Amino acid sequence: MEKFNINKIMSQYGLQEQEVANLLWPMVKYPELGFKRVLRGETYLDSAQICALANYLQVPVSELFTVEDTDWHAISKDKRTIFTKGDYKVIIGRDLFSISIWHKNDNFFNSAASVGFMEISQFLKRIDDIIKDHECELLNK
Structure with missing residues (x-):
């Protein structure tokens, strides 16, 4: 069950x-x-x-019933797409060009990129890479 x-x-x-x-x-x-x-x-x-x-x-x-911290989950809120995974949150702006990545309450990445033409799997892989880099930076502090 x-x-x-x-x-x-x-x-x-x-x-x-x-x-x-x-x-x-x-x-x-x-x-x-x-x-x-x-x-x-x-x-x-x-x-x-x-x-x-x-x-x-x-x-x-x-x-x-299958929510895991290792999976990305998406919702649409205030005409924005929000992906969450564990303590990370990715907010894609209404225009599909602005991206911000949050770790807990820290907005550590902002970018303007066209995500409207990108496959979701490619986008999430790129986000995972950015998060790995961020985690490495945190460990090296």
């Missing part, structure tokens, strides 16, 4: 607690209280809430 890990999902997709709480409990006066119980493991999301979360993220429900 696949395990559903809401904390990993929130981290991978860059979600905020209040954002998810409001989505999963839209008719409740204090949705964050119910969501905090889920985060503490005191209760679980029901199938309708899991489906609502998948729909919000525009991914199949099955993807929520």
Whole structure:
């Protein structure tokens, strides 16, 4: 049986607690209280809430059960495409030309490049190479 890990999902997709709480409990006066119980493991999301979360993220429900830190995950937010993997986040601007790469709260790479004509696999390989270089720099400091 696949395990559903809401904390990993929130981290991978860059979600905020209040954002998810409001989505999963839209008719409740204090949705964050119910969501905090889920985060503490005191209760679980029901199938309708899991489906609502998948729909919000525009991914199949099955993807929520297979979130790994080693995989890239993409969402569209504010007309931007955001890829996440572990502590890394790649934001592609609305124009498909501006790229910024973040490690936790550190924006360590910005570029203007045409990604609109690039295959996703090539793009993600290039991003992985940039991240490897960044990790090497961090180790050498």
